[in-house]
Amino acid sequence: MATKKPKNIEPEAPRLPSRLDPLNVGDDEWEDKIAFGNGRVEQRTIRDQRADKVAFDAIVFDHVTFDRVTLERVELTDVVFDGCDLSNAIFRDAVLHRVVFVNCKLLGFDLSNATLRNVKFDKCHGQYSMFRFADLKYVGISGSQFEKSDFYDATFSGVEFVDTELDQTQFGGARLAGVDLSGCEFRSIGVTLDGLRGCVVRSDQIESFASLLGVVVKE
Template sequence: MATKKDKNAPEAPRLLEPFALADLTVSDYEMEDKMPFETCRFVPGTVSNQSADKVLFDCVVFDRVTFDNVTLERAEFVDVVFDHCDLSNVVFRDAVLHRVEFNHCKMLGLDLSTATLRNVKFEECFGQYAMFRFADMKYVAFRDGNFDKSDFYEAQLNQTEFSRCELDQAQLVGAKLKGIDLSSCEFRTLSSTLEDLQGCIMRTDQLSGVAHLLGIVLKDD
């Protein structure tokens, strides 16, 4: 019997068959403002010391690519997969991401502040200290990842999923959590407000992580 698709699950990238993607070496390119990259696969390699504005990536796969000192503000990613990439401290501020997957990526300190995310999945990623401040998210899934100390300040979390993630000391002030299910996640404390937590779904044992918002001091037996 077919499994019913979750209506809130992110839509997968629409990619061509692998043999139809042109293989490129990312280090061969000096990225410039508004440069388009379409229907290609970046093979394993390192892109270093790059900065550009409004670069377009359409139907692109990044295969084990390391980004070192890279800033791509207002970039547009449509039907893109990042597979086993290192995106630590990369700056994608004000970017637009539509049907994008990050699979098994290292993204410590990745900056997606004020970005727009639609149909985006983060699968088994290490995203400690990642920044999603003021990001506008819809149909976004964080699954089986570590996002300790990540920053979702004032982010819009529409139809956003957190499944089996580590979220200790995540910054969630201003991010409305009504309907957000954190019951499969792990954390000792969260930074939030009582107003923002209204309607959030948690396990009973997780309440100690937000007890400080009520002025409650918990004492071990």
């Protein structure tokens, strides 16, 4: 009997008020547990910030650059990053709920051990990004480049990759049952036999897993 592919669920969109006034996030050093909410941050650079448990709620970041920013355990709820640059930003142990990244530069973006719920990455450059030990549920990644990214030992539930470059991405220790990679491009990815079992791929991608068994081939 063929393995039935679980139906992926479309991530829920951020819940934003109809009006968002300009928000001054300030140039002063952020304190731990500082909270920002209900506003827009546009065309600016946030630089050299390092804080723990910062909270962002109902915010649109529009073409904002995060330069040398480390926000451990940051909490993001109903947030949009539009045309932003978060390259090499560190958001380890973050909690993201109803968050969208669109047309963003995410090279080396560190979301290790993060919890992602209802999160979308659309048309993003996420090469070398890190999702090690992350817990992803209802996450969509589409039209993006995530080559050499790292999902080591991540947990997937209702996760969808569409039209995304994944060459040399690492999925070691992760279980990809029900995850559809047939719309993605890669020459090789790092994955274990147990982790690959139940994954959906195209017939022409089988060569990438020549030494592995147990894949579901999508004709």
